[in-house]
Amino acid sequence: MSEKPLVYQGRVWDGYTITKNGEVYSYRYKQNFREPRICKHTGRVFPIPLKGKKKLLTICSKKNGGRGDYPAVGIRRTDSSGHVDGNQLIPIHITLAETFMIDNLPLPKGITQKEWKRTPSSVKKLVAKRRNFYEVNHINHDKSDYSLDNLEWVTPKENSQKSADFHMVKGDKND
Numbered sequence: 001m002s003e004k005p006l007v008y009q010g011r012v013w014d015g016y017t018i019t020k021n022g023e024v025y026s027y028r029y030k031q032n033f034r035e036p037r038i039c040k041h042t043g044r045v046f047p048i049p050l051k052g053k054k055k056l057l058t059i060c061s062k063k064n065g066g067r068g069d070y071p072a073v074g075i076r077r078t079d080s081s082g083h084v085d086g087n088q089l090i091p092i093h094i095t096l097a098e099t100f101m102i103d104n105l106p107l108p109k110g111i112t113q114k115e116w117k118r119t120p121s122s123v124k125k126l127v128a129k130r131r132n133f134y135e136v137n138h139i140n141h142d143k144s145d146y147s148l149d150n151l152e153w154v155t156p157k158e159n160s161q162k163s164a165d166f167h168m169v170k171g172d173k174n175d
Contacts (some may be wrong), residue, residue: 006075006096008090016075018099022092022146024057024073059092063088071144093146097136097153105134105153135159 006016006024017025061069072089097104107116137154138145141163154162 004099006095007102010098015074018095020100020148022059022071024037024059024075024092024095026057027053027057027073034148042137060089061167093138093151094136096146096148100148112135130152137162141168144162 003017003019003025006013006018015027017027019025057073057075059071059073061071070091070093072091073095074089076085077086077088102121103116106112111119133155134153135156137152137159139150139152142150
């Protein structure tokens with residue numbers, strides 16, 4: 001299974017990869033000889049090459065913050081200098097969509113499909129940062145099914161409508 005660097009909230013998270021079936025791996029380094037490499041011109045930290053011990057991360061439920069029981073995985077957040085500043089639970093379905101379904105994100109107004117194909121991936125990642133305009137919907141409404149075939153990009157209005165329609169139909173069957 002091919003691995004890609006993990007993308008969440010439009011950012012590539014150093015030291016983590018994800019596969020199409022939702023397996024998240026971390027690559028741990030010996031911190032004592034790993035100094036962050038910083039660009040002299042921009043001051044940004046360069047990505048760290050993936051080497052070291054590879055570890056499969058366990059998936060848990062994300063129950064904090066009122067977001068429901070979405071499967072999530074815990075990763076370490078780092079600040080701009082590369083030092084760990086905390087842990088964060090990230091939902092698998094959003095990470096999968098941002099990593100593997102970036103090309104399925106609805107096109108910005110005024111851009112054709114032909115122009116989009118020629119757009120550099122760095123610009124496509126910037127478009128993915130517009131996540132507040134799009135949400136990831138589970139087509140079968142099963143939060144634990146995070147397969148790529150079950151995920152789609154929708155607007156918040158579409159997501160609410162699909163959820164309401166699903167629950168209305170489900171409620172009619174119970175009566």
